[in-house]
Amino acid sequence: MTDFEGLRALVTGGASGIGLATAGLLAARGAQVAVLDLNPEVAAPLVGFRCDVSVGAEVDEAVGAAAERLGGIDVLVNNAGIGAQGDVTANGDDEWHRVLDVNVVGMARVTRAALPHLRRSSAAAVVNTCSIAAWQGLPNRVLYSASKGAVLAMTLAMATDHLDDDIRVNCVCPGTADTPWVGRLLDAAADPAAERAALAARQPMGRLVTADEVANAIAYLASPLSSSTTGTALAVDGGMYGLRPRPRT
Template sequence: MRLENKIALITGAGAGIGEATAHLFAQQGAKVVVADRNFDNAARVAAAIGENAFAVAADVAKAEDVKAMVQASVEHFGGLDILVNNAGFGCLGTVTTLEEDLWDSVIDVNLKGVFLCSKYAIPELIKRGGGSIVNLASTISVVGIPDRAAYVAAKGGVAALTRAMALDHANEGIRVNSVAPGVINSSYYDKIFQQVEDPVAFKKGLEARSPLNKMGEPIDIANMILFLASDESSFSTGAMFTIDGGYTAR
């Protein structure tokens, strides 16, 4: 029970990596706030977990939603020990083909969302004597990829913000780390598959990026998030942990 008596808030927990993390945290003794912009998805995950889960709807790009989400979490479970900033989405496009509103949406959810959730959750973590924040970055935080300009920019910002937060809040007992997933078989790619001409060929190309010749699964990332959320990583802060099947080793 690596998270016994801990209270965790996970954004984007209605599917994919967030859903896998919510289930894993609960199995390890945590009380879990399942947050998602789609309340039906959040409620489905919370119901599957049981009494130690609480569903809440929130758009992490909106300050009022985030404040209400944190307040509801604290009121329901009595505090917060862990924040997992997982909510995010990507899109195709270069700086010349992207519309400004889509650029803004990607930056707002992926990067501004980390800022807002951390801004309002950190005071609650301090009340409990500190805690752990895990941000979802990406391998494209450190390597480029064609036709994903907004997503690359946003995730690069998440990696840099993680380092800044780690330094700013270490003296408050708060550790801040990030996880950089490679190609993960999740709802993020489901949306991209719908945008490409040949989804089968596109998926094979994604698998070929990894020396292991496969896509990762959400639980692969959830296991690392669990490690960073637990006391087992007590000497780690400001770091990014890459789980990508060897993609960035090339």
């Protein structure tokens, strides 16, 4: 497919996992792609810029440099984020502020910096990486869930605000994905194999989501071929949101 031919895309958190899969897919489908990441080591044709999305000055500088390198921005994928575990007592105020600053305010910072460029595009699209945690009560994920619930609400509000700008705003809500971050969580578990099996079993399809599957959903929402789709939250979760199958025997 060449539906992104001639378009310029910016992907935050684009050096690994879902972000890297997305950046690579957009490039394969014709886009020029810049990656913003704390460790922006990416292979050509991707270009990388170091950026901590919790630091406003770094965001403004990196987005500006990427836009200059690409000649503009048509597609923004807000994928950078961090995780948190535990119930409501598990994380102190500093950790609450840190996670919300990256996962929520970080998206606002990057979008704000990219907005002048998106407004000049004839195919502008923003896709935010949300989570199944935004609408399902997952155990021991209170802080992370709060941040992703905010991302879902922000996506809908932004989609409304930018109708007159012809900027589409959508989000993807992955289930548990087989990414380096989840891999680190599994490595820290008392029984990594049992924990992986439990995470796979809670998704009706019986397996973890892949980064490539989430990337394909992001590309669908970002593509000019989806020009009537805005304000949508697309689940990529193995059926976890809507299906209630009988337990397997």
